[in-house]
Amino acid sequence: MATPETTGGGRDARRWLVTLAARERRSLGLAVVAGVVATLATIAQLGLLAWVVSALLVEGAALGALLPALGAMALLLAVRALALYAQERLGQRASLRIRAAVRSELFDQLARLGPGWLSGRHSASLASQLVEQVESLDGYFARFRPQLMLSVIGPALILGVALWLDWLAVLFLLLAAPLIPLFMALVGMGAERLNRDQFEAVARLSGHFIDRVRAITTLQLFGHTRAATLEVHAAADDYRRRSMRTLRLAFLSSAVLEFFASVAIAVVAIYVGFGLLGYITYGPSPELTLFSGLLVLLLAPEFFQPLRTLAQHYHDRAAALGAADGLMALLAERPDPVRHDRPEAPADPEVLVELAGAEVTRPGRGQVLAPCDLRLARGEVVALIGPSGSGKSTLLQLLAGFVGSGAGERRLAPGLALAWMDQRPLLIQGSLADNLRLAAPDASAEAMAQALERAGLGELLARLPAGLETPLGERGAGLSGGQAQRLALARIFLVEAPLVLLDEPTASLDADTEAVVISALEALAAQGRTLVIATHHPALIAMASRRLRLDAGRLTEVHHDASP
Numbered sequence: 001m002a003t004p005e006t007t008g009g010g011r012d013a014r015r016w017l018v019t020l021a022a023r024e025r026r027s028l029g030l031a032v033v034a035g036v037v038a039t040l041a042t043i044a045q046l047g048l049l050a051w052v053v054s055a056l057l058v059e060g061a062a063l064g065a066l067l068p069a070l071g072a073m074a075l076l077l078a079v080r081a082l083a084l085y086a087q088e089r090l091g092q093r094a095s096l097r098i099r100a101a102v103r104s105e106l107f108d109q110l111a112r113l114g115p116g117w118l119s120g121r122h123s124a125s126l127a128s129q130l131v132e133q134v135e136s137l138d139g140y141f142a143r144f145r146p147q148l149m150l151s152v153i154g155p156a157l158i159l160g161v162a163l164w165l166d167w168l169a170v171l172f173l174l175l176a177a178p179l180i181p182l183f184m185a186l187v188g189m190g191a192e193r194l195n196r197d198q199f200e201a202v203a204r205l206s207g208h209f210i211d212r213v214r215a216i217t218t219l220q221l222f223g224h225t226r227a228a229t230l231e232v233h234a235a236a237d238d239y240r241r242r243s244m245r246t247l248r249l250a251f252l253s254s255a256v257l258e259f260f261a262s263v264a265i266a267v268v269a270i271y272v273g274f275g276l277l278g279y280i281t282y283g284p285s286p287e288l289t290l291f292s293g294l295l296v297l298l299l300a301p302e303f304f305q306p307l308r309t310l311a312q313h314y315h316d317r318a319a320a321l322g323a324a325d326g327l328m329a330l331l332a333e334r335p336d337p338v339r340h341d342r343p344e345a346p347a348d349p350e351v352l353v354e355l356a357g358a359e360v361t362r363p364g365r366g367q368v369l370a371p372c373d374l375r376l377a378r379g380e381v382v383a384l385i386g387p388s389g390s391g392k393s394t395l396l397q398l399l400a401g402f403v404g405s406g407a408g409e410r411r412l413a414p415g416l417a418l419a420w421m422d423q424r425p426l427l428i429q430g431s432l433a434d435n436l437r438l439a440a441p442d443a444s445a446e447a448m449a450q451a452l453e454r455a456g457l458g459e460l461l462a463r464l465p466a467g468l469e470t471p472l473g474e475r476g477a478g479l480s481g482g483q484a485q486r487l488a489l490a491r492i493f494l495v496e497a498p499l500v501l502l503d504e505p506t507a508s509l510d511a512d513t514e515a516v517v518i519s520a521l522e523a524l525a526a527q528g529r530t531l532v533i534a535t536h537h538p539a540l541i542a543m544a545s546r547r548l549r550l551d552a553g554r555l556t557e558v559h560h561d562a563s564p
Contacts, residue, residue, distance in 0.1 A: 013324035017137075021145050023101065024094035031090035031146040032153070038083035039154045042302055043161055045076040050295035058290050087146060095142035102327065103134050109331055114402040129330055133323035139316025147310045154306035158299050165292040166284050169268055173303050176264030205235045257311045261304040268300045346411045351375050352499050352530055353399055353416070357408035360394050368394050371408055372555040374548070376532065378498060381525045383544035384534040385558070390550040392534035396420075396501045399532060419497035423504035425488030427479070432461075432487070433468040439491035447494060454523060455490035456516035457483065482513030489520050500524060502533045506540065518543070 021028060048069050055061040106129070155177065162170045212219070212228045219225045272293040275285040346354040353376045360369040369391045376382065376399070384392045397403045398410065400420055419439070427435050436448045443451075448468055452461050460483065464470045472479060479487065485505060492500055505521065506514045518539050525531055525543070533540050541547060547558040 013321045013328060016324055016328055017140060017320060020098050020102065020137075021094075021141060024097055024141070027090050027094035027097075028141070028145055031087045031094070032149045034083045034087035034090060035146060035150040036153055036157075038080045038087065039150070039157055039302075039306075041076045041080040041083060043157065043299070045073050045080065046298040046302065047161075047295055048073045048076070050291050050298060053294060054289070054291035088142075091142040091146050094145075095138050095140075098141050099134050099137055102137065103130060106130055106134070106327070106330060109333070113333055114397075126330075129326055133326050136319045136323040139313060140320035144310070144313040144316045144320075147306065147313050151306040151310040155303050158303045162296055162299055162303070165296050166288065168282070168284055169271060169296045169300075172267050172271060173264060173300065176260055176267075177303075177307070205239050257308060261301075261308060264304065265300045269297055272297050346375070346413065348375070348377075349413075350377050352378060352413045354411040355398070355405075355408065356411070358398060358405035358410055359407050360391075360398055360403055360405060368553055369398065370553045370555070374555065376499070376530055378530055379525075379528045380546055381531045381544045382533070382546045382548060383541045384532065384548050384550060385536070385541060386550035391553040391555075392550050393503050394553075395550065395555070396503050396532065396534055399499075400501055413498075416499060417495065417497040418499040418501060419492040419495055421488050421492060421500070421502045421505055423507040425484055427472060427484055427487065429472065431466075431469045431471055432464075435472060435487060436468075436491055436494060440494040443494050448490075451490040451493040452487075454493045455486040455520050457486050457490060480513075482510065482516070485513070485517055486520065489517065492524065493520075498529055500529050500531045502531065502535075504534055504536075506535065506537050514539075 052066050052069050052073075055066060056063070110126070159170055159173065162173065212232055215228075216225070219228050271280065271285075272288065274280045275288040276290070276293050278286075346352075353374075355372055355374040357371045357373065358369075359367060359371040361367050372395075384395060386392055394403065398405060400418060401410070404410075426438070428438070432452075433445070433448060436451065437443060440447070445468055449458075449461060452458060461467060489505075502521070506517050514537070518537075521531065521533070521540070522543060533544065535541060549556050549558045
C-alpha cells in the first residue's frame, strides 16, 4: 500500500488513485477486455442488421434465407450481455479489493498514531473517513477506470469500420468528439471541488449531531434542546444545499454532453440521407448504399456511447478525488513527537520500563513533560501525584507508547505486555462478553465470569437474566459509572500484563464504588504486577510503594515520610 507523504492538491490525489489501481491491474485489465468484446459484438450485430435490412429492401431476399443472420444477431446479443456482465463483475471485484486494502491501511495508520493522537480527533469525522470516503472510491475503480480505456478503444474500433465505409462521415464524428472530453474536464474541475466541500460538510455534520446526542441529558436539564435542534437543522440544511449543488452540476453537464452528441448524430443522419438521395456528390457520397449509409448511421450513436458513459462516471472520479484528499491527509499524519524507543532491554532484568532523558513536546503547548529518568521494577505500585494539568496523563501515555519522546530514550523489557485503564474507559455497543473480549478475544465464559467477580461485579452478573450476553448500549449505556469502571478493571484481570497503567481510576465514583475499585487494585498488586496510578485519592496514594510528583512537567521522587 502506497502511503502518501504529501497532500498538496489534485495531482497527488490522482497519482495516489493511479497507484491503487495498479494493485488490481489484472482485474481491471480483464474488465477492459470484456468491454472490448462487448463493443466488437455490438459492431458485428449492427453490421448484420444493416445487411438484413439492405437484403430485404434492395435485393428483395426472402425472409427464410435471412434466418441464419437473425440467429447470429441473437447470439451476438447474448455475447454482448455476458461481456458487459463480466466487465461489471471484474470492476466491482477490483474495487472491493482496493477499498478493503485502503481501509486496512487506514486502521493500521490509526494504530500507529495511537490513542494520544486519536484523543484530539472527533470520532464521527474519523468514522466518516473510514466509511463514506472509502466507499466513495468504489465508482472510480469499478466503473471509471475501465471506462476510461474503453472510451478510447471503443470509438477507435468504430471509426475504423466507419472509415472503411465512408471517410466523410468519420470527419463529422471527429469534429464533434473533442467537445465531450473538453466539457467533461471543465465540469470535472468544479465537481471535484464541490465533492471535497461536501465530504468536509458531512464530517462536520456527523460530529455536530453526535455531540448533541451525547449531551442530550445536559441540554434537557438546561432547557436548550430547541436551540440544539435548530443548530442540527441548520447544519443538515447546509449539507442539503451542497448536495443539490453537486447534483445540479451533474444534470447540467449531462444535458450539455447529450446535446453535442445529438447534434453530431443528426449531422451524420442528414449527410447519409442527402447522400442517398443524390443531393451530395462530394467525396465518397456517390458511393453510398443503403447498407453502408445505414451502418454508418447505426454506428454514430455507438461512437458516442463510450464517451457518454465516461461522462456519467466522471462524477465518480470527482467524488474519488474529493475523498482522496481527506484519506491522504490521514495517511500522511505522523505521531508527534516521533518515538525514540531503544530496541534493547533495560540492563536490569527486573526493570520493565526505563526512561532516560525522555521528554514530550506538543504543538502549541511547548514542553509538556521535562526530560526525566525513571525505572519501573516488577511488583512496584507507583502513585503519580500532582495538580491537574501537570503532565500525569502524558507520562502514562509515554510509558504506554501512545506518544513518543522528542528526545531521550524509552527501553522496554523483551515481550512486555501492558494494560491500560482510562478514567473514561472505552465501552462499545454489544454484550458484556463483547466488551470483555476487547482485551482477551479468546477468553472463555468461565474466565470472564471470574474476572467480573474479582472486579466486584459478581453480584451484578448473577442478577442479570442473560448473564454475559446482556446487551450494553454505546459507551456502556445500561451501567452506572462505577460499574463501567469495574468492567474495565475486569478486562485487566483477563490479561496477564505485568505492567498496568491507570489514569484516575476512582474519578467521579461514590465512596462505596471507590472502595470496591481500590480493593480490586490491591488484588492486582498482590499478583505481583507493576501498577502505575495517576491519582489524587489518598487511599491509592497510601497503597503505593513509590510516589512520584509531577509539577509543571517536572518529575521528582517523593519519600514516604514527606507530605504528598
